Amino acid sequence: MSRRPVNPSRHLADGGSIPFVGAIQSKSRSSPLLSIGLVVVGAILLIGFCYSNSEGGSSSTIKGVSKLEGGASCTSEVLRALPVLKKAYGDSMHKILHVGPDTCSVVSNLLKEEDTEAWGVEPYELDDVSANCKSLVRKGIVRAADLKFPLPYRAKSFSLVIVSDALDYLSPRYLNKTLPELARVSADAVVVFTGYPGQLRAKGGEVAKFGRPAKLRSSSWWIRFFVQSNLEENESAGKKFEQASSKRSYQPACQVFHLKSFP
Known part of the structure; x- marks a missing residue:
């Protein structure tokens, strides 16, 4: 039929x-x-x-994070803050390690500065990146590394370490290892850019990408954590940063913490 x-x-x-x-x-x-x-x-x-x-309609990539409202991307905030960081840290800006997603964009901008060496660590997979980023990876300037393990650098390898959009995805268990590790590889200071509680974060595939949802903590939580981890705040650099921010009418969209390196 x-x-x-x-x-x-x-x-x-x-x-x-x-x-x-x-x-x-x-x-x-x-x-x-x-x-x-x-x-x-x-x-x-x-x-x-x-x-x-549906959740599938929202962006789950790193690029999507940077476009969310409310200053959700602290990595893009690092780029805005570079002139202020120069005023606050001066000579310490000559050899910098940036740790965080989209680190290729930060490193590329830093390399444009005269007498500045820049290196980057991408905590997540380097998928679908630009030709410029692939070039930085081939040269060994940018590398992917899981922050739950020791960084592949000797102590005091960099004058300044800047971290953004990476610590929000780590539990206190791993923060206890990662933050001291950042202080170990820095010679002068560590600058932490982290989101404010209530800020938007990418949904959809963020758990698959980062291993856990973002945990945005208050400034009081971070200060207690620094004390418990024997990390000392760099008050001098913090004041210089505030003064430079005021002169440039710069208002950070993320929390910014200044820490001293280990002796």
Whole structure:
């Protein structure tokens, strides 16, 4: 026996999944092309509505994080703060390690500065990166490294270490190892850029990408943690940073902490 072709509009009407299909079908005898066209348009609109309201419709990449409202990307905030950091740290800006997602953009900007060496550590997979980033990776300037393990550098390898958008995804268990490790490889100071509680963060695939959702902590939580980890705040650098920020009318969109390196 031969099978009859399926009528899409009939199945849609039976299922009741698209409103007004009944009205469309009532006119199908006089205008079949119009009916088909309206069904197609309705289906496209319904699919678009469902997609926009699903988690799959939100960006889960690092690039998506930087475009969220509320200053969600502290890595992009590092780029805004570079002139202020220069005023606060002066000669300590000659050899810098940046640790965090999208580190290639930070390193590229630092390398444009005269008499400045810059290196980067990407805590997550280096997928879908630009040709410039691939070049930095080939040269060994930027490398991927899990922050749950010791960094592949000797003690005091860098005058200044800047970390952004990386510590928010670590539990206290691993922060106890990572922050002292950042202080170990720095000679002068460590600058921490971290989000404010309540700021937006990428959803969707963030758990798969980072291993856990972002945990945005208050300044009081961080200060207690620094004390418990025997990390001393760099008050002198902090005051210089505040003064330079005031002169430039710069208001950080992230929390900024200044820590001393280990003796």
